[in-house]
Amino acid sequence: xxxxxxxxxxxxxxxxxxxxxxxxxxxxxxxxxxxxxxxxxxxxxxxxxxxxxxxxxxxxxxxxxxxxxxxxxxxxxxxxxxxxxxxxxxxxxxxxxxxxxxxxxxxxxxxxxxxxxxxxxxxx
Numbered sequence: 001x002x003x004x005x006x007x008x009x010x011x012x013x014x015x016x017x018x019x020x021x022x023x024x025x026x027x028x029x030x031x032x033x034x035x036x037x038x039x040x041x042x043x044x045x046x047x048x049x050x051x052x053x054x055x056x057x058x059x060x061x062x063x064x065x066x067x068x069x070x071x072x073x074x075x076x077x078x079x080x081x082x083x084x085x086x087x088x089x090x091x092x093x094x095x096x097x098x099x100x101x102x103x104x105x106x107x108x109x110x111x112x113x114x115x116x117x118x119x120x121x122x123x124x
Contacts, residue, residue: 002026002113004034004096009118012086016122020081022096022115033099034072034079037108038092038120045095047106051079059104086122093117 008020024034035050049070051058058070069082083090097111105111 002032002098002100004098004113004115006094006096006115006118009094009120011121011123013124014087014122016086017082017084018086018120019083020094020096020118020120022079022081024077024079024098033102033104033111035097035099035111036070036079036081037095037097038090039095039117040089040092043092045108047108048094049081050104050106052102052104053077053079054102057104061106083120086120088122091120091122093119 003025004022006022012018032053033050036048037045038048039045047061049060049068051070051072053072053074060068067084072079095117096115098113099111
């Protein structure tokens with residue numbers, strides 16, 4: 001099973017940017033999908049973005065396109081989530097997830113491994 005460790009969360013003001021990182025370790029898979037989900041106290045966990053490490057193909061939830069960018073670095077087994085122009089409604093715990101099948105999905109239950117989460121707070 002893949003182990004995932006997130007970092008980069010914190011407190012920022014509206015309009016600022018933040019970059020989250022997630023490092024994967026354990027068994028190596030050539031086309032692992034790594035994704036980000038988020039959960040706030042008043043909402044269910046929701047999909048944010050995902051990237052396929054083998055070829056770099058990615059997609060971002062439609063509502064977040066233009067502000068959030070996901071990318072991966074195969075050499076370091078790291079996936080990044082660049083979040084720009086942050087809003088108070090982006091406040092949540094952000095979780096990194098991985099699945100060993102190389103097919104994109106937004107479905108939480110189809111990811112095999114999860115990180116512990118990193119908290120992002122957007123507030124003035």
